[in-house]
Amino acid sequence: METTATAATPAHPTGEPAHGHEHPELGFWRKYVFSTDHKVIGIWYAVTGLTFLFFGFCLVMMMRWQLAFPGRPLPLIGALFGEARMPGGSMLPEFYNELGAMHGTIMVFMGVVPLAVGGFGNFVLPLQIGAPDMAFPRINLASYWSYFIGGVVMFGSFFVPGGAAQSGWTSYAPLSVIAGQGQTLWLVGMIFLITSSLLGSINFIVTTIQLRAPGLSWFRLPFFVWAQFVTSFLLLLAFPPLEAAGILQLMDRVAGTSFFMPSGLVVSGQIVEWTGGGNPLLWQHLFWFLAHPEVYVLVLPALGIVAEVIANNTRKPLFGYRIMVYSLVFLGFMSFVVWAHHMFFTGMGTTMAAFFQATTMIISIPSVAILTSLIISLWGGSIRFNTPMLFALAFLPMFGIGGLTGLPLGLAAADIPLHDTYYVIGHFHYVVAPGTLFALFAGIYYWFPKATGRRMSERLGKIHFWPSLVFINGIFFPMFIQGLAGVSRRLYDGGAAYDFAQPVLHWNVFMSFSAWGLALAQIPFVFNFFRSIRHGEKVGDNPWQATTLEWAAPSPPPHGNFTSPPTAHRDPYDYSLPGAASDHTPQWAS
Amino acid sequence: MADHSSPAEIDRQVKIYILVFVSLMALTIVTVAVSRFHLPTAQAVAVALTVAVVKGGLVAGYFMHLVSERRLIYWVLGLTAAFFFAVLLLPLWGQWDPIRILTP
Amino acid sequence: MEIPYTVAERPDTGLNNGKIGIWLFLASEVMLFGALFASYLMMRVGAAEWPRGDSILNVPLATLNTVVLISSSVTMVMAWASLKRKDFAKFRLFMGGTVLLGFGFLVIKYIEYSAKFHHDLYPSTSTFLAIYFTLTGLHGLHVVGGMAVNAYFWGPGAKLWRTDPEHFTNRVEHSGLFWHFVDLVWIFLFPVLYLL
Numbered sequence: 036m037e038t039t040a041t042a043a044t045p046a047h048p049t050g051e052p053a054h055g056h057e058h059p060e061l062g063f064w065r066k067y068v069f070s071t072d073h074k075v076i077g078i079w080y081a082v083t084g085l086t087f088l089f090f091g092f093c094l095v096m097m098m099r100w101q102l103a104f105p106g107r108p109l110p111l112i113g114a115l116f117g118e119a120r121m122p123g124g125s126m127l128p129e130f131y132n133e134l135g136a137m138h139g140t141i142m143v144f145m146g147v148v149p150l151a152v153g154g155f156g157n158f159v160l161p162l163q164i165g166a167p168d169m170a171f172p173r174i175n176l177a178s179y180w181s182y183f184i185g186g187v188v189m190f191g192s193f194f195v196p197g198g199a200a201q202s203g204w205t206s207y208a209p210l211s212v213i214a215g216q217g218q219t220l221w222l223v224g225m226i227f228l229i230t231s232s233l234l235g236s237i238n239f240i241v242t243t244i245q246l247r248a249p250g251l252s253w254f255r256l257p258f259f260v261w262a263q264f265v266t267s268f269l270l271l272l273a274f275p276p277l278e279a280a281g282i283l284q285l286m287d288r289v290a291g292t293s294f295f296m297p298s299g300l301v302v303s304g305q306i307v308e309w310t311g312g313g314n315p316l317l318w319q320h321l322f323w324f325l326a327h328p329e330v331y332v333l334v335l336p337a338l339g340i341v342a343e344v345i346a347n348n349t350r351k352p353l354f355g356y357r358i359m360v361y362s363l364v365f366l367g368f369m370s371f372v373v374w375a376h377h378m379f380f381t382g383m384g385t386t387m388a389a390f391f392q393a394t395t396m397i398i399s400i401p402s403v404a405i406l407t408s409l410i411i412s413l414w415g416g417s418i419r420f421n422t423p424m425l426f427a428l429a430f431l432p433m434f435g436i437g438g439l440t441g442l443p444l445g446l447a448a449a450d451i452p453l454h455d456t457y458y459v460i461g462h463f464h465y466v467v468a469p470g471t472l473f474a475l476f477a478g479i480y481y482w483f484p485k486a487t488g489r490r491m492s493e494r495l496g497k498i499h500f501w502p503s504l505v506f507i508n509g510i511f512f513p514m515f516i517q518g519l520a521g522v523s524r525r526l527y528d529g530g531a532a533y534d535f536a537q538p539v540l541h542w543n544v545f546m547s548f549s550a551w552g553l554a555l556a557q558i559p560f561v562f563n564f565f566r567s568i569r570h571g572e573k574v575g576d577n578p579w580q581a582t583t584l585e586w587a588a589p590s591p592p593p594h595g596n597f598t599s600p601p602t603a604h605r606d607p608y609d610y611s612l613p614g615a616a617s618d619h620t621p622q623w624a625s
Numbered sequence: 626m627a628d629h630s631s632p633a634e635i636d637r638q639v640k641i642y643i644l645v646f647v648s649l650m651a652l653t654i655v656t657v658a659v660s661r662f663h664l665p666t667a668q669a670v671a672v673a674l675t676v677a678v679v680k681g682g683l684v685a686g687y688f689m690h691l692v693s694e695r696r697l698i699y700w701v702l703g704l705t706a707a708f709f710f711a712v713l714l715l716p717l718w719g720q721w722d723p724i725r726i727l728t729p
Numbered sequence: 730m731e732i733p734y735t736v737a738e739r740p741d742t743g744l745n746n747g748k749i750g751i752w753l754f755l756a757s758e759v760m761l762f763g764a765l766f767a768s769y770l771m772m773r774v775g776a777a778e779w780p781r782g783d784s785i786l787n788v789p790l791a792t793l794n795t796v797v798l799i800s801s802s803v804t805m806v807m808a809w810a811s812l813k814r815k816d817f818a819k820f821r822l823f824m825g826g827t828v829l830l831g832f833g834f835l836v837i838k839y840i841e842y843s844a845k846f847h848h849d850l851y852p853s854t855s856t857f858l859a860i861y862f863t864l865t866g867l868h869g870l871h872v873v874g875g876m877a878v879n880a881y882f883w884g885p886g887a888k889l890w891r892t893d894p895e896h897f898t899n900r901v902e903h904s905g906l907f908w909h910f911v912d913l914v915w916i917f918l919f920p921v922l923y924l925l
Contacts, residue, residue, distance in 0.1 A: 168732060170746045237753045241746050244697070245734045272708050275757050276764035283768060286863055291853030294768065294860075312856040317771045320716035321764055371708050375715070384722035635813045642810070646803045650796065657792050660783065660924035673920035680916045684799075688806045688909045695743045698752050705756040709763040716767055720774050 071172035072594055076179050077158030078486065081479075084150030087186060088472075091141035094134045096550055101126045102529035103547035120198065131527035132201035133217070137193070139204030140221065143329065144228050145186050147471060151336035152270070153182065153231075155478050156239060156263045158486060162585035162592060163257050165248025165601040165623075170241040178234035185227030192220035203525065205326070208295030208318040212287045212309075213302060219288055222281045229278045236267035243267075248584065250603035254360070255622070257583045257607045258346075258353065261360050262339030265367040266332050273328035273371065280321035287313070294318075319378050327374040331366065333467055334434075337474030338363075338405055341427045344477045345409055347581045348424035349416025350618050352608040355408035362401035369398040379447045380454055388447045395445035402438055406431065417611075417618070422496030426477035429504050430470060437466030440515065455525075458518025461511050469507045476500075476560070483564075484578045488590040489571030495563035502556035509549030513542035580619045583607055587623045645687045652680050736896045751903040755910050758871075762914050765864055769921065772856045780857055782923040785850070787841055791923045794837045795915065801830035802912040805879070805905045812898040817890055820901070824883040827908065831876040838869055861922050868914055875908045 067075055100109050106125055113124025120130035157175065161168055169175045192199040197215025200206065211218050243264045247256070283294040291309060295318045298311030346353045353359065375383065375391040410431055418424070440462040443449035453459065476499075483491050520539040522530035529543045530536030577586040584603065588596050601623045609620040656676040664672065686692045691702075733739070734746050742749070773779050782788070808823035845851075845858075852862040882901055889897040 166732075170732060170734075171750060172732070233754070233757050237750050237757075240753055241749045244742060244749060245739050245744075245746050246732070268704070271753060271757050272705060272760050275761035276712050276767075279761050279764035279768065282867065283765075283863065286852060286859065290851075290859075290862075292859035292863070293853070293856055294772070294863075310853060310855060312772070312776060314771055314775050316719060317716065317768055320719075320771075321712075321768070324712055324764070368704075372711055372715070375719075378719075381719065382724050383719045384724050387718045387722050390718075632814060635810050639807070639810055642803060642806050646799065649799045653792065653795050653799070656920055656924065657788065660788070660920070663781075666925070669925055673924055677917050677920050681913050684802060684909055684913050684916065688802055688912075689906055697742050697744060697749065701749075701752055701756055705759050709759055712760065712763050713767045713770065716771055717774060720771070 069176065071176050073157045073161050073169045073172065073175060074592060076175050077154050079179055080149050080157055081154030083183065083186065084146050084154055087141050088146035091138050091146050092554065094138040096554060098131060098134050099547035099550045101131055101527060103544045105528040105531050128527040129201060133198045135525060136200045136203050140189065143204065145189060147333050147467065149182055150475055151471065152263065152266060153235060155336060155340065159482060159585055160239060160260055160263050161242060162588055162596055163260050163583050164243065164246060164251055165584045165597065165603065166242060166246035167595045169238045170246055171238050174234050175238055178231045181227050181231035181234065185224045185231060188220055188224035188227060192217045195220065205322060208284065208315045209297065209300055212284060212295055213307065222285050225281050226278060229274045232270045232274050236270040239263055239267040248601050248603055254357065255603055255606055258342035258356065258359060259339035261363055262335045265363050266335045269328040269332050269367055269370060273325045276321045277325035280318055284318065316381055319381060323374040323377045327377065328370040331370045333471050337471040340474045340478040341409060341430050344423045344427040344481050345412050346608040346610065347579050348419040348421065349413055350610045351416050352610060353408065354412040359405050359408045362404040366398060366401035369394060373398055376445050379450050392445060392447045399442065406435060422493055422500060423477040423481040425500045426473045430473045433469035433473060434466055437462060437470050440465065453518060455523055456518035457514040457522050457524055460524050461514030461518060464511045468511065483567065484574045485585055485590050487568055488573060489567050490574050490578060491563050491567040491571055495559045499556060499560040503553060506549045506553035506556055510546050510553060513546050517542055582609055582619050582621045584622055587621065641687055645683045648683060649680055652676050736899060745899060747899055747903050751906050755906065758910060769860045772860055776856060782925055786923050788923050790837055790841055791919055794834055795919050797830050797834050797837065798912050798915050801827045802909050804830060805908045809902050809905050812901055821883065824879060828876055828879050828883060831872055834872055835869065864918055864922065868918060871911050875911050878904050879908065
């Protein structure tokens with residue numbers, strides 16, 4: 036598990052192929068593809084994650100056509116999907132389910148987390164703690180390739196007979212057990228993705244504990260580092276039960292066991308061939324044991340990024356840093372004991388429901404503490420409204436809406452009319468889309484100069500930001516209206532078959548156009564991103580006049596990161612220190 | 626464990642390993658022997674788990690050197706133990722306390 | 730730049746990187762097997778009837794396997810202790826013994842499984858057999874993995890002893906921790922599946 040870094044000159048980062056135990060040895064090494072440098076690996080994670088985010092977005096844009104115009108043939112590209120899925124260009128319900136299940140899976144496991152944790156975590160964390168690399172560079176590489184293979188398996192599952200998984204990203208039994216081949220590939224893909232996460236989380240935790248530069252005590256760490264540290268514990272301890280569940284579901288599907296198959300199950304008038312005796316709820320418990328902490332994995336790195344950008348662009352220290360750190364740790368711990376709030380209607384008794392309701396209400400406290408601290412941090416600041424800051428600022432109310440709409444869902448009684456409706460979809464998308472995704476955009480604009488030595492265009496950044504903000508609200512806000520009216524989720528006609536849904540059906544068209552508008556709004560971002568790599572305005576080490584250690588390294592940093600090992604002499608956000616020469620006193624300044 | 630590198634210290638540890646080995650063998654015999662008595666389930670479980678915990682404790686404590694490990698490792702394991710019991714026991718709650726439909 | 734604390738211990742934690750790394754990995758394994766034990770409990774508690782382990786499974790063979798695995802744990806720790814005593818030859822002996830005993834465990838497992846299949850007892854036959862095969866099967870895979878690592882350190886990986894003996898000793902210790910964990914899981918698996 037240990038490694039020693041090979042000596043290198045700054046201009047020529049060297050790398051060695053990974054010797055992970057579960058994967059074939061790479062026969063040859065390349066400097067920038069199979070590098071063990073955390074920055075290269077971080078960029079690969081980010082690029083792959085962004086690609087999957089784009090792909091997952093495309094899937095839902097197709098779904099939005101179906102929802103806005105149920106049954107109408109999809110123009111231009113409808114014919115590409117064949118008669119099995121879109122006869123005459125018109126989407127079949129099974130294909131709608133496939134798109135839905137894979138949209139969720141891809142966005143969560145192959146898009147957001149790899150970008151937020153694998154991408155940002157890998158690139159920024161060692162730099163922010165003054166380390167030359169991660170503690171285990173070869174394991175880092177192995178974790179990327181495990182993710183990549185998992186992604187290929189997931190993508191490939193679209194092409195097997197019967198198509199990809201279509202039992203929801205939640206893969207509930209018994210439906211998932213009797214589903215087609217695509218579900219098996221989903222399970223296999225998940226095992227690779229989980230392995231990737233486990234390897235990565237071990238690396239992050241050891242790196243943070245052991246490789247902090249001299250003077251960098253725990254309470255001098257940037258909030259981003261704390262966020263990644265807690266996130267890594269969530270991944271480490273919550274994923275294995277899902278891995279176990281995945282193995283059990285594979286056994287059910289492939290070996291004919293009945294872990295999740297109840298006795299006497301009848302499908303389409305036929306008794307199924309499983310012997311039965313199993314419990315579908317066991318799958319739900321094991322799934323949600325991971326999936327609830329997973330949503331904090333989706334959010335915590337975003338909070339970390341927003342904290343960095345806000346401190347930097349208010350030119351003052353974060354308000355309540357210690358409270359934020361304690362809240363983060365408490366939230367991480369609590370996240371393991373709230374999961375059954377996703378299962379209120381599975382037949383649990385009132386005491387069990389009350390327990391999970393209580394823990395769920397309690398967990399909202401640290402979230403609010405962190406969000407409030409970030410908001411108060413703005414007070415009295417000299418705010419710079421650059422692109423990263425715009426996205427970070429927008430994150431605050433968006434995450435607020437997402438969080439607040441979670442409260443009635445967490446209360447068992449209020450959940451009764453809301454469970455499995457569009458209200459839920461609105462809630463979680465608000466936290467992840469205008470929430471986390473906006474924070475990730477902030478991070479890209481903020482750290483792009485460090486990674487490339489060039490800025491992204493501010494003008495294009497603003498052209499990206501404003502329409503995105505408008506359209507993203509256009510997509511998700513009406514979902515609360517539809518949900519409160521009782522429109523269920525996962526309906527391929529968007530509720531058209533139900534009388535009670537008629538008054539709110541028109542929102543489907545509005546939401547779909549908002550989604551397509553959001554897609555168009557990303558064009559300036561993509562253009563800006565690629566163009567700035569070569570033609571962006573060149574910058575020095577610290578273009579944002581920031582205080583944290585990554586800005587002490589050259590832009591981009593060489594292999595080994597720092598020309599000489601940095602020492603931290605102060606807190607992470609010493610902006611506008613009374614009596615200081617400038618409005619920022621970096622951590623490495625003595 | 627770099628601080629335990631003197632030959633005398635290692636010899637002392639080796640003696641402990643042998644002792645633990647013998648204890649583990651003995652406990653294995655005990656647990657199999659007790660199972661032959663076909664005790665009622667609750668008691669059988671109590672005995673079997675107690676023996677297992679003792680055996681496991683010996684392996685963890687002495688072979689894995691946990692008796693002299695650092696606090697950080699204890700914290701990690703403590704946290705893990707908490708979540709281990711959560712995943713082990715909380716799902717069962719639904720079995721033991723299902724919703725009861727009240728007839729009017 | 731070298732990565733610090735790969736071998737030397739960091740003063741404030743008193744640990745090297747690999748030691749923390751392996752314990753974190755083991756923590757995740759505790760959760761993996763924990764979830765499987767949780768599944769066992771759910772299956773058993775939810776079942777109308779559940780067979781006694783010794784009515785279906787081969788207790789004498791499994792007892793032998795328990796002895797084999799515990800012995801391999803002793804040889805493993807002795808292998809490490811030999812390195813601490815700078816006795817490479819003894820390390821070779823004990824590590825080789827550990828790998829052989831691991832192999833012995835798998836052979837006995839193979840005999841057990843074959844006998845089950847011969848009597849038409851498959852994972853799909855009942856939830857008892859499902860959880861039995863899955864738990865012991867996954868455990869067996871961990872035995873294979875551990876053996877592979879141990880064999881590596883017995884063989885090609887032993888080169889490191891000449892260039893950096895302390896590093897090599899630590900790696901063997903960490904590999905040993907994994908191996909002891911595999912033993913630890915079996916210490917619980919054996920009574921739960923076979924004796925209750």
